Amino acid sequence: MRVLLSTYGGRGDVEPLAGLAVGLRALGAEVRVCAPPDCAERLAEVGVPLVPVGPPVRQLVHGATPSSAADVPRLVAELIAEQFDKLPAAAEGQEPADLDVVQTGAWILPDQRPLPAELEAFLDAGTPPVYVGFGSMRAPTDVARVAIEAIRGQGRRALVASGWADLALIDDQDDCFAVGEVNQQQLFGRVAAVVHHGGAGTMTTAARASAPQVVVPQMADQPYFAGRVAELGIGTAHDGPTPTTESLSAALSTALTPKTRARAAAVAATIHTDGTTVAANLLLDAVSREGRP
Numbered sequence: 001m002r003v004l005l006s007t008y009g010g011r012g013d014v015e016p017l018a019g020l021a022v023g024l025r026a027l028g029a030e031v032r033v034c035a036p037p038d039c040a041e042r043l044a045e046v047g048v049p050l051v052p053v054g055p056p057v058r059q060l061v062h063g064a065t066p067s068s069a070a071d072v073p074r075l076v077a078e079l080i081a082e083q084f085d086k087l088p089a090a091a092e093g094q095e096p097a098d099l100d101v102v103q104t105g106a107w108i109l110p111d112q113r114p115l116p117a118e119l120e121a122f123l124d125a126g127t128p129p130v131y132v133g134f135g136s137m138r139a140p141t142d143v144a145r146v147a148i149e150a151i152r153g154q155g156r157r158a159l160v161a162s163g164w165a166d167l168a169l170i171d172d173q174d175d176c177f178a179v180g181e182v183n184q185q186q187l188f189g190r191v192a193a194v195v196h197h198g199g200a201g202t203m204t205t206a207a208r209a210s211a212p213q214v215v216v217p218q219m220a221d222q223p224y225f226a227g228r229v230a231e232l233g234i235g236t237a238h239d240g241p242t243p244t245t246e247s248l249s250a251a252l253s254t255a256l257t258p259k260t261r262a263r264a265a266a267v268a269a270t271i272h273t274d275g276t277t278v279a280a281n282l283l284l285d286a287v288s289r290e291g292r293p
Contacts, residue, residue: 001029009036015109016107017035021048061138116179122177129157129192137165140242143216146243152175154249154252156192158175159177159187160178203215203225213236214236215237216248234260236252236255236260
């Protein structure tokens with residue numbers, strides 16, 4: 001059986017489909033993914049063929065002249081036109097999966113990579129730090145300084161993820177550490193809180209790890225996820241995309257309370273981590289019942 005999956009976005013958008021693709025392949029399906037060319041290396045790591053669709057996301061977000069709000073309608077129209085052009089050819093000979101909407105649980109691809117030795121040493125050298133990272137986003141101006149000052153104001157150590165915005169430390173004090181691409185599944189269980197942009201992947205990983213969150217939404221679905229974090233009581237939603245030291249410190253003061261930590265642990269216990277297996281079985285069972293090849 002052949003299956004075509006499609007998405008467009010950063011790492012957090014592609015990672016769930018990578019997990020589903022691996023789950024489908026384990027059940028005997030032949031899987032391809034239509035996605036932006038940025039994710040070619042990640043999909044190659046798990047052996048999933050890529051059909052490139054659209055321009056690189058990094059170019060759109062971090063190019064010399066980044067896209068503005070006024071550019072969005074044009075960019076969306078161009079992307080949809082390319083999808084209509086490429087998806088039918090990529091899906092030739094494949095049948096659509098006619099399923100009711102069901103909850104499958106989170107789509108997670110297990111990450112077995114060890115943490116770097118230098119990061120392990122930093123984690124072991126003191127109390128759990130507060131992680132701050134904005135993933136593939138163009139981060140707010142001076143956000144590294146703002147975050148580090150706010151974290152220090154709470155008496156905490158800081159762990160800064162460079163991400164696509166190339167966030168960096170502001171000084172050489174030993175209470176802060178910079179990290180690049182890293183296994184968040186391993187890391188988030190060892191931090192005091194996660195400050196991030198509200199991407200689906202980061203939010204799910206933090207929630208699964210029982211890590212309280214401060215979400216500083218930047219665009220698209222991120223304000224929704226920020227709202228969900230606040231509604232669930234597992235963290236706080238920052239008001240607006242550009243934090244100040246004072247506003248971020250206030251958000252952290254709530255996220256770092258024992259009450260929020262306890263609520264995050266309670267919610268983590270309810271997260272189903274076999275979502276890719278459930279979804280893969282639902283898809284293949286539906287096709288089998290209809291006698292499709």
